[in-house]
Every structure is written in C-alpha cells, then in structure tokens.
Amino acid sequence: MSEVLAPASPLSNRLLALTESATIAMAKKARELAAQGVDVISLSFGEPDFQTPQYIKDAAKKAIDDGFTFYTPVPGTLELRQAICGKLLKENDLSYQPNNIVVSTGAKQALANALLSLVNPGDEVIVFSPYWVSYEEMVKLAEGVPVPLVGALENDYKATAAQLEAAITPRTKLILYSSPCNPTGAVFSKEELGEIAAVLARHPHVYALADEIYEYINFVGEHYSLARFAEIKDRVITVNGFSKGYAMTGWRLGYLAARADIAAACDKLQGQITSGTCSIAQKAGAAALRGGHGSAEEMVAAYRRRRDLVLAIAQDIPGLVTPTPSGAFYVFPDVSAFFGRTAPDGQVIRNASDLALYLLSDAHVAAVSGDAFGAPQCMRFSTAAADDKLVEAFQRIKRSLAKL
Ligand SMILES: Cc1ncc(COP(=O)(O)O)c(C=O)c1O
Missing domain, CATH: 3.40.640.10 (Type I PLP-dependent aspartate aminotransferase-like (Major domain))
Structure with missing residues (x-):
C-alpha cells in the first residue's frame, strides 16, 4: 500500500503568499515590550487618539434602545x-x-x-x-x-x-x-x-x-x-x-x-x-x-500642530530627510543615511527594519519600516499621539540616532 504523505502545511497558497500587516506586527512588538514595564511610545499605528464625538455615540445608544438590532x-x-x-x-x-x-x-x-x-x-x-x-x-x-x-x-x-x-x-x-x-x-x-x-x-x-x-x-x-x-x-x-x-x-x-x-x-x-x-x-x-465635520476640524488643528512639533525636531536631525506632509497623520523620512552604520552593541544597521528594531530597543519608540509601504529607504512615524509624547519620542530618536 502506498504511503499517503500529509502536505507540509494545511494552509492555502493564497494565505501562504500573504504578508502579515507590518503596522500590526510592530504594534504587537511594542505592546510586548510595554507589558514588561518598558515605557514604549508607539508611533506605529495609524489610529486617531481622539474619542468618537459624543453625538455619534448617543445615536448608537439610541439605536440599541430602539431595538435597531x-x-x-x-x-x-x-x-x-x-x-x-x-x-x-x-x-x-x-x-x-x-x-x-x-x-x-x-x-x-x-x-x-x-x-x-x-x-x-x-x-x-x-x-x-x-x-x-x-x-x-x-x-x-x-x-x-x-x-x-x-x-x-x-x-x-x-x-x-x-x-x-x-x-x-x-x-x-x-x-x-x-x-x-x-x-x-x-x-x-x-x-x-x-x-x-x-x-x-x-x-x-x-x-x-x-x-x-x-x-x-x-x-x-x-x-x-x-x-x-x-x-x-x-x-x-x-x-x-x-x-x-x-x-x-x-x-x-x-x-x-x-x-x-x-x-x-x-x-x-x-x-x-x-x-x-x-x-x-x-x-x-x-x-x-x-x-x-465640525468635530474633524478640531482634530485637524491638533494634527497640524503635532506635525509641526515633530518636524521642528525631525528636520533638524542630521541624516534624516523629512518632507513636510500636507495631510494625514504621519511623517515619512528617508533614513537611508543610517544604513551601514553600527549601533553601540556592534549590530550593523543594514536597512529600515534594523533601524526600526534599534529605535524600539534603544529609544523605546515603535515605528514601521518603509518596506511594507514600497519605500525601503524610509520609515513611517504616526503623529496621532499626544503632543508631549511626540516631542519626547523625537527627542529620544534624535539621541539614539546620534549614537550610530
Ligand atoms: C489609506 C488607508 N485606507 C484605508 C484604511 C482602512 O480604514 P478603515 O478603518 O475604514 O478600514 C486605512 C487605515 O489605516 C488607511 O490608512
């Protein structure tokens, strides 16, 4: 009787060819570090830090009470x-x-x-x-x-x-x-x-x-x-x-x-x-x-202020090339000047993923390598975080990059 071999993986080729979302993966790493008590500032996720406006929440509560289920x-x-x-x-x-x-x-x-x-x-x-x-x-x-x-x-x-x-x-x-x-x-x-x-x-x-x-x-x-x-x-x-x-x-x-x-x-x-x-x-x-979208206008004012806070530091960091974003809540600097440099522990920064891991371990700031966005020379930092957190994060980044 011929032996029936089990396939190596039960998963479909479609799934096996799929890459995990890099932003979600980095957010997971940051959460793991934070769970160990490390003061991590997570700038990896594209998520507004504002609450949904109250009138919208009220409409949802009413829908439940009205039995719109x-x-x-x-x-x-x-x-x-x-x-x-x-x-x-x-x-x-x-x-x-x-x-x-x-x-x-x-x-x-x-x-x-x-x-x-x-x-x-x-x-x-x-x-x-x-x-x-x-x-x-x-x-x-x-x-x-x-x-x-x-x-x-x-x-x-x-x-x-x-x-x-x-x-x-x-x-x-x-x-x-x-x-x-x-x-x-x-x-x-x-x-x-x-x-x-x-x-x-x-x-x-x-x-x-x-x-x-x-x-x-x-x-x-x-x-x-x-x-x-x-x-x-x-x-x-x-x-x-x-x-x-x-x-x-x-x-x-x-x-x-x-x-x-x-x-x-x-x-x-x-x-x-x-x-x-x-x-x-x-x-x-x-x-x-x-x-x-009146409530959006308040948020936009905050995002603009935060963008400017971040750019004031980021555009001053030697080696970082940070264009001024016109919208959304990210900065996307070219970080390739740091490729080939060596971290204090002897590790060579080969690419943006290495740099993201270095910044996570040294500055305790989570951000995402540009690879997943089709730009391997870049990194993405979300600016959807509180003003003081953003300033602290970019000061830490500046100190860590200066060590390379
Ligand atoms: C460019 C872009 N499109 C779509 C989405 C998905 O938005 P939603 O939460 O509505 O699924 C996002 C969320 O990060 C996004 O950045």
Whole structure:
C-alpha cells in the first residue's frame, strides 16, 4: 500500500503568499515590550487618539434602545446610503444615488470588495508608491499583479501623469492610490488629478480606485475627488469611511461610491462574505454625517500642530530627510543615511527594519519600516499621539540616532 504523505502545511497558497500587516506586527512588538514595564511610545499605528464625538455615540445608544438590532440590507441602510449621497454631493460635488453606494466593514472591506470584483488573475494594478500596506496584499489576494509607480522625493513622493502614461499596458485594469496619502501625507492637487484623469481618458480599459479616507485631514486646502472629472467618473471607484475623519476606527464603517453595475458586484460579493455591516454602527454613521465635520476640524488643528512639533525636531536631525506632509497623520523620512552604520552593541544597521528594531530597543519608540509601504529607504512615524509624547519620542530618536 502506498504511503499517503500529509502536505507540509494545511494552509492555502493564497494565505501562504500573504504578508502579515507590518503596522500590526510592530504594534504587537511594542505592546510586548510595554507589558514588561518598558515605557514604549508607539508611533506605529495609524489610529486617531481622539474619542468618537459624543453625538455619534448617543445615536448608537439610541439605536440599541430602539431595538435597531437586525440584519440590514447588504449594501447598507437606505438612511445611511442617502446620507452618504448627500455628503458626496455637498462636499465633493459628486452626484450619486443609493444604488451607487456600498457600505462596508471599514474602508478596508470597501477596497477589498472593489479589487475582488474587478481584478482577474494576471491583471495589472498600478499602485502609486509609497502606498498603504494593505494595497499590495489585497491585489495579490485578487490574483492581480501589483505594479508600483514610485513617486520621487522631490515631488513629495507623488507619481506623475507622465509616469502613469508610461506604465499603462493592455493588461492594466486599475490604478490605486490614496490622497491624502498614507504613508507620505502627500495630497494630489486638482491640477495633478486633472492630468491623471486626462491619461485615464485616453485608456478606456483602465479604472481607478481612489482612497479618500484621510479627506478631512488636509492641511493645504481643498480636497479634490478624481471622480469629479466627468469624462472618467464612470470608471472611478471612490472609497471613504468614518475611521479617520470621525475618530471611529473601532466601529468599522466605510463605503465606496461607484457606477451602479460595479456597486452591484460589490453588494453581491459582500452578501456572500459578511452581509451588511453592524446596524448600530450604521445608525452612528448616519448621525455623524448629519452632524457635518465640525468635530474633524478640531482634530485637524491638533494634527497640524503635532506635525509641526515633530518636524521642528525631525528636520533638524542630521541624516534624516523629512518632507513636510500636507495631510494625514504621519511623517515619512528617508533614513537611508543610517544604513551601514553600527549601533553601540556592534549590530550593523543594514536597512529600515534594523533601524526600526534599534529605535524600539534603544529609544523605546515603535515605528514601521518603509518596506511594507514600497519605500525601503524610509520609515513611517504616526503623529496621532499626544503632543508631549511626540516631542519626547523625537527627542529620544534624535539621541539614539546620534549614537550610530
Ligand atoms: C489609506 C488607508 N485606507 C484605508 C484604511 C482602512 O480604514 P478603515 O478603518 O475604514 O478600514 C486605512 C487605515 O489605516 C488607511 O490608512
């Protein structure tokens, strides 16, 4: 009888090819160190440190008391989708109907829905780089081929329309970017988006996935949506959510706006995976939109102040090249000047991951290597922490880097 060999791993190739989120991995390391009593300052996670505004919490409590505890329609309650249409019209000059909107468990699921609905195996997805950690892995899960389009430091890491034109092939399905950008904080202007829209207009087979989750956290002025360019609106999927602008990370509420057939595809997919997201969170989201984004303005003022506090120290550290972010809540310095240097314990810093580990052990500051964002010469530090913590963190970083 021939012997039946057990496979080495029961896990699927799909899962085995997936990389763990670097931000989550670093946050885990920082928590482990903190549990040993070390005073760790964690700047690894992209999470507002503000409370969800009270009026939003009240709406959620009321939803529970009113018994709003049943399944909702898969793409979200009509109330919330109508509120989203109202927001998109008023704030973004985008006209959509509820059947263009799919509400999901965070913008993360909205992105995954769009990619899984549009990408065929082997399709190329042009990912503006540096990019948010999950983009590349999500494209791979959809069996697409991520094609990074690397923006130059001199252009605040923003890819240009000319670069895009050169990168498009007959296999290109989609471009994918965030503005304001995580991790660089770069914001695409109306003019830059107009040039990108003109390229897309020349290539009718290419769609765009525009991640606008940091819309409100913008220090330079008007946020502009790619979907506003009428000639390509039908091919733009706009993703947004409540995590950053309304400090609602734990509520898990995001959405996309797209052409009706694409929205219907995302609805169909979500209907087989998670169904509609939490009914209580949807009531909270509708209240958030009714209340406008006044609460975001206070948070934005704090993020700007913190950015400036951090830059005052970071831009003074020899070897660190730290562009001024225009939005979001990160700084993303080039740290490559430290590669090849030796730590006091004799360890050679070969790359940004070594530097991140060195800063964790020497300065007790957790940050993330740029590798996971497509920029191995960089590191990402979140500025979503209290002012005194940020100043303390960057003073520690300065002292530790001076030892290399
Ligand atoms: C660029 C970007 N897109 C999407 C998300 C996901 O947001 P959500 O909490 O709504 O899933 C994040 C969260 O860090 C992000 O930084």
